[in-house]
Amino acid sequence: MSRRLLWPVLALVALLLVNVFVTPSFLSLRMQDGHLFGSLVDILRNGAPTLLIALGMTLVIATRGIDLSVGAVAAIAGAVTCTHIAAGGDPFSGMAIALALCALMGLWNGFLVSVVGVQPIIATLVLMTAGRGIAMLITEGQIITVDNPAYRQIGAGFLVLPIAILISVAALVGVALVTRRTALGLLIESVGVNPEASRLAGVRSRTIIWTVYVFVALCSGVAGLMISSNVSAADANNAGLWIEMDAILAVVIGGTSLAGGRYSLTGTLLGALIIQTLTTTVYTIGVPPEVTLVFKAVVVLAVCLLQAPALSRALAPRRKVVLP
Amino acid sequence: MTEPVVDIRGISVEFPGVKALQEVDFRLFPGEVHALMGENGAGKSTLIKALTGVHRPVAGEVLLGGERVAFAGPAQAQDAGISTVYQEVALCANLTVAENILLGREPRRFGAINGRAMRARAAELLARIGLRVDPRSTLASHPIAIRQLVAIARAVAIDARVLVLDEPTSSLDADEVAELFRIVRVLRDEGVAVLFVSHFLDQVYEIADRMTVLRNGRVVGEWTTAELGRLELVQAMLGRELGVLDELEHRPDKGRAGEPLLVAEQLGRKGAIAPFDLTIRRGEVVGLAGLLGSGRTELARLLYGADKADTGRVLVDGEPLKLRGPRAAIEAGIAFSSEDRKGEGLVADLSVRDNLILAMQAARGWARPVPRKQADELVAKYLKMLDIRPADPDALAGNLSGGNQQKLLLARWLVTRPRLLVLDEPTRGIDVGAKAQIQKLVAELAADGMAVLFISAELEEVVRVSDRVVVLRDRRVVAELSGVDLGVDDVVELIAATPGAEPEKVAS
Numbered sequence: 001m002s003r004r005l006l007w008p009v010l011a012l013v014a015l016l017l018v019n020v021f022v023t024p025s026f027l028s029l030r031m032q033d034g035h036l037f038g039s040l041v042d043i044l045r046n047g048a049p050t051l052l053i054a055l056g057m058t059l060v061i062a063t064r065g066i067d068l069s070v071g072a073v074a075a076i077a078g079a080v081t082c083t084h085i086a087a088g089g090d091p092f093s094g095m096a097i098a099l100a101l102c103a104l105m106g107l108w109n110g111f112l113v114s115v116v117g118v119q120p121i122i123a124t125l126v127l128m129t130a131g132r133g134i135a136m137l138i139t140e141g142q143i144i145t146v147d148n149p150a151y152r153q154i155g156a157g158f159l160v161l162p163i164a165i166l167i168s169v170a171a172l173v174g175v176a177l178v179t180r181r182t183a184l185g186l187l188i189e190s191v192g193v194n195p196e197a198s199r200l201a202g203v204r205s206r207t208i209i210w211t212v213y214v215f216v217a218l219c220s221g222v223a224g225l226m227i228s229s230n231v232s233a234a235d236a237n238n239a240g241l242w243i244e245m246d247a248i249l250a251v252v253i254g255g256t257s258l259a260g261g262r263y264s265l266t267g268t269l270l271g272a273l274i275i276q277t278l279t280t281t282v283y284t285i286g287v288p289p290e291v292t293l294v295f296k297a298v299v300v301l302a303v304c305l306l307q308a309p310a311l312s313r314a315l316a317p318r319r320k321v322v323l324p
Numbered sequence: 325m326t327e328p329v330v331d332i333r334g335i336s337v338e339f340p341g342v343k344a345l346q347e348v349d350f351r352l353f354p355g356e357v358h359a360l361m362g363e364n365g366a367g368k369s370t371l372i373k374a375l376t377g378v379h380r381p382v383a384g385e386v387l388l389g390g391e392r393v394a395f396a397g398p399a400q401a402q403d404a405g406i407s408t409v410y411q412e413v414a415l416c417a418n419l420t421v422a423e424n425i426l427l428g429r430e431p432r433r434f435g436a437i438n439g440r441a442m443r444a445r446a447a448e449l450l451a452r453i454g455l456r457v458d459p460r461s462t463l464a465s466h467p468i469a470i471r472q473l474v475a476i477a478r479a480v481a482i483d484a485r486v487l488v489l490d491e492p493t494s495s496l497d498a499d500e501v502a503e504l505f506r507i508v509r510v511l512r513d514e515g516v517a518v519l520f521v522s523h524f525l526d527q528v529y530e531i532a533d534r535m536t537v538l539r540n541g542r543v544v545g546e547w548t549t550a551e552l553g554r555l556e557l558v559q560a561m562l563g564r565e566l567g568v569l570d571e572l573e574h575r576p577d578k579g580r581a582g583e584p585l586l587v588a589e590q591l592g593r594k595g596a597i598a599p600f601d602l603t604i605r606r607g608e609v610v611g612l613a614g615l616l617g618s619g620r621t622e623l624a625r626l627l628y629g630a631d632k633a634d635t636g637r638v639l640v641d642g643e644p645l646k647l648r649g650p651r652a653a654i655e656a657g658i659a660f661s662s663e664d665r666k667g668e669g670l671v672a673d674l675s676v677r678d679n680l681i682l683a684m685q686a687a688r689g690w691a692r693p694v695p696r697k698q699a700d701e702l703v704a705k706y707l708k709m710l711d712i713r714p715a716d717p718d719a720l721a722g723n724l725s726g727g728n729q730q731k732l733l734l735a736r737w738l739v740t741r742p743r744l745l746v747l748d749e750p751t752r753g754i755d756v757g758a759k760a761q762i763q764k765l766v767a768e769l770a771a772d773g774m775a776v777l778f779i780s781a782e783l784e785e786v787v788r789v790s791d792r793v794v795v796l797r798d799r800r801v802v803a804e805l806s807g808v809d810l811g812v813d814d815v816v817e818l819i820a821a822t823p824g825a826e827p828e829k830v831a832s
């Protein structure tokens with residue numbers, strides 16, 4: 001295993017140990033009706049949307065970008081589908097419409113960043129704020145509840161394991177295969193490390209940047225479906241709230257630099273698991289709700305610091321200076 | 325003899341898999357210019373970085389003024405009186421020239437930065453090295469040579485005991501070099517110790533009092549300039565004699581060019597270069613000569629579509645070519661190796677292999693990766709052909725020495741087998757042996773039918789490799805020289821001639 005994944009792995013193990021210490025039954029799994037149950041399974045299921053968005057975010061960050069609108073896009077996907085189903089529509093066509101709309105929003109972000117040249121953080125801030133408004137318009141300000149067994153499957157269904165995590169992991173494996181077996185990964189990294197050199201080498205930077213923004217929007221859309229399906233409702237205000245932060249943190253904890261370039265999908269997987277385990281831990285060890293965010297921040301800060309080059313150099317075994 | 329101001333004893337620096345320096349001793353005396361010589365990758369820049377605290381040695385010690393020092397970083401070294409111009413210009417491209425020169429030492433009034441005083445002080449320092457640029461302009465708007473001069477202005481502005489110059493002249497013209505040397509002499513006479521790195525032997529013999537030669541991370545020896553002749557120096561650096569240089573003097577097929585490959589008609593871009601006509605034939609090497617700011621790079625960029633022309637057109641094989649960008653040029657068989665290898669050339673965080681196949685891969689599109697086996701074969705072939713060291717395909721491009729990076733960039737374009745190769749300063753920072761090798765390679769490529777546009781600040785080199793030399797002055801093409809016995813003097817005359825004359829054709 002590469003060295004830069006060492007700290008994330010240790011952090012994850014440490015978090016799991018804390019949980020085992022507090023709740024000895026933490027690691028136990030049981031089979032019931034062909035489903036797997038247990039705290040670990042819960043972590044996987046609840047972490048699936050974050051993982052999926054973090055996956056798309058990894059590629060965006062690798063191109064030196066960032067997407068703040070993922071939470072809003074997720075809310076829109078849920079809103080569109082639930083409204084469609086509530087109006088008597090078929091869940092599958094509802095999801096298709098929702099994802100098409102997400103792709104459109106990805107195109108918009110990609111357009112602002114790669115064609116107009118707006119700073120990614122500003123470009124996606126537009127949709128981050130406007131997106132929730134759009135979701136509100138779609139749901140007319142209501143929380144829309146639906147009762148559709150087919151739709152429930154995405155977020156709450158099981159095929160031994162939760163379907164949501166299966167989708168996310170499949171996407172992760174798919175992206176890993178596509179980017180590493182083709183030259184896409186190389187070109188994405190090259191654009192992220194040095195956009196001008198890449199342009200002069202003939203890389204289609206614009207197309208690549210555009211593609212990653214559309215991809216992350218689609219990931220957000222599916223994640224939004226998971227979130228809304230899990231509770232059989234669309235809440236324009238709260239669905240996917242702050243998930244952009246969790247996703248970005250997952251990427252950073254996984255060792256992909258916000259400065260762009262080299263990315264690690266395995267790292268992102270670890271990062272997403274850490275974030276979700278952390279959230280679970282906060283509940284199991286009974287951290288009072290008002291300090292939850294502070295607690296999370298401290299852990300994240302610790303992992304990021306441990307990865308910082310200055311600190312890792314300081315911690316590295318210093319070789320003795322030989323005197324003549 | 326006086327005490328050395330810098331005394332490096334038995335220093336070793338290691339990187340994963342590379343022993344960059346092994347037990348190196350080095351002394352620098354006050355009031356001397358000491359040249360550090362060696363091939364690409366010999367360890368010159370590493371020694372400098374070990375002195376200024378960028379790299380931590382695994383063994384040995386550094387004495388500054390007799391006291392043991394171990395700087396935690398370049399800032400500390402600077403505070404201790406070591407002022408450094410690094411090989412890859414390390415300035416902030418998006419700040420102004422004035423800010424870059426005075427960064428960290430801004431004149432202040434009531435605690436706030438005094439903008440006017442800062443510009444005045446910067447202008448003064450720029451004038452000192454004879455550079456005329458607006459201190460308010462952003463650094464990014466200037467070519468590499470100007471950035472290099474700004475870095476020098478910054479370095480000489482500091483009251484330092486030791487001035488370190490790592491290839492400061494690699495993209496400068498004769499006039500700027502003369503200006504730099506004038507200042508270096510003044511500083512030397514004031515007692516400053518100057519450490520100077522360059523691959524230009526003429527410059528070294530002109531300015532240096534003493535030299536230390538490194539080879540493969542070890543010291544070969546220390547001599548005064550007077551006691552070591554050129555041939556012995558080259559031999560000490562390479563560990564063998566140099567024979568290739570003479571071969572090139574006689575390019576047998578010089579002047580035998582084929583059909584026109586690329587024709588530019590009244591191509592121009594406002595503020596960059598006035599509309600010009602240019603024909604490049606198959607198998608021909610066309611040189612571009614001109615002073616700093618004469619528009620050489622700008623001309624090349626237009627032919628490649630790196631910048632968009634606003635007048636004129638380009639014909640390739642007689643057909644108009646719409647140059648919407650680099651991709652269009654690449655599809656037409658044009659390649660362009662930029663003078664700014666760090667900013668516009670290599671992708672530092674990717675491996676040597678990835679950098680080498682990048683242009684080829686980009687042309688194929690993402691869905692058709694270059695097969696691993698083919699990539700490995702290409703890498704092996706070109707690493708050997710251009711003698712890129714270390715010959716490790718998985719090394720990060722950014723960790724190669726300056727000269728090896730330059731060779732890697734050249735290799736990236738050679739693998740695409742272009743029909744027209746535009747080389748902007750292809751030998752920048754390249755050692756004597758490799759330079760001759762690259763010039764020879766250019767001649768061979770031309771003999772195989774490739775057209776080459778060759779740009780270099782070093783006139784001798786341009787004249788030596790080119791069939792035809794296009795002279796630029798003040799951002800316009802002023803003359804074209806051809807002929808078998810084209811001489812440097814002819815070109816110098818035209819470059820320096822008074823502006824205003826109409827374009828002329830000269831054959832010698």
Ligand SMILES: Nc1ncnc2c1ncn2[C@@H]1O[C@H](COP(=O)(O)OP(=O)(O)OP(=O)(O)O)[C@@H](O)[C@H]1O
Nearest residue numbers: 339344364365366367368369370723724725726727
């Ligand atoms: N950060 C690094 N990581 C790994 N290897 C390095 C690093 N920096 C330098 N090296 C290696 O150390 C050796 C010496 O490099 P150095 O840059 O000192 O050469 P140089 O003498 O300055 O050459 P040039 O004339 O090309 O600038 C080279 O083999 C280079 O690849």
Ligand SMILES: [Mg+2]
Nearest residue numbers: 369411725726
């Ligand atoms: Mg060097």
